[in-house]
Amino acid sequence: MGGGKRCFDVMASGAGLLTLAPLLVLIALWVKLDSPGPVFYRQERVGRGGRAFRIHKFRTMRHDPVGAGPQITVGADARITRAGGFLRASKLDELAQLIDVFVGSMSLVGPRPEVPRYVAVYPAALRDKVLSVRPGITDFASIEFRDESAVLAQAADPEREYVDVILQRKLALAARYVDEASLRTDVSLIARTVLAIVT
Structure with missing residues (x-):
């Protein structure tokens, strides 16, 4: 499905960037006027084949050039x-990743890309499998863990809960996606993601 998937990604992300351009500009202006700092939040993630890339998101946190804060978001951070707060709840901050899809760092659908420190704890067999495909904006885990920060807020040790419980479940779902990857699966997951956001 490689060539067909990439063609679908390019056409869909290109159409999305053009169609949503007015909304993307409004979001960028809101982010810029709401707090000091850049419009986009760029963070190193691990992509296909273990290659690092810098993901795009509309910035939803106070600008911290040092990046000293935790790499997971817990509750009302x-x-x-x-x-x-609104961009995160509505998932509109993720729309910036259409740029990453268009240039080829990501796909519309695929395992969510993680930061290097969490990829380092992947079991070897699962690591190779999950990183054999382009990471995506959405997948099975994105739908199941849509309220991840709220779940972590209930944990006594959010970091440990993420690594020992949530990350392991995400890896199992990522492996499931690799096994079931097809255009039909992608279209189904996109539809389910939109429905989850709307409802």
Whole structure:
């Protein structure tokens, strides 16, 4: 499905960027006016074949050039801006990743890309399998863990809960996606993602 999937990604992300351009500009202006800092949040993630890339998201937290805060978001994180709270809840911050899909770093559907520190704890067999495909904006895990930060807020040790429980479940779902990958699966997951956001 490689060539067909990439063709679908390019056409869909290109159409999305053009169609949503007015909304993307409005979001960018809101982020810029709401708090000091850049419009986009760029973070190193691990992509296909273990190659690093810098993901695009509309910035939802206070600008921290040092990046000293935790790499997971727990509950009502004090770093989240006023605009950021809405963008996160509606998932509109993720629309910036259409850029990553268009240039080929990501796919519309695929395992969510992780930061290097969490990829380092992947079991070897699962690591190779999950990283054999382009990471995506959405997948089975994105739908199941849509309220991940709220779940982590209930944990006594959010970092340990993420690594020992949530990450393991995400890896199992990522492996499931690799096994079931097809255009039909992708279209189904996109539809389910939109429905989850709307409802």
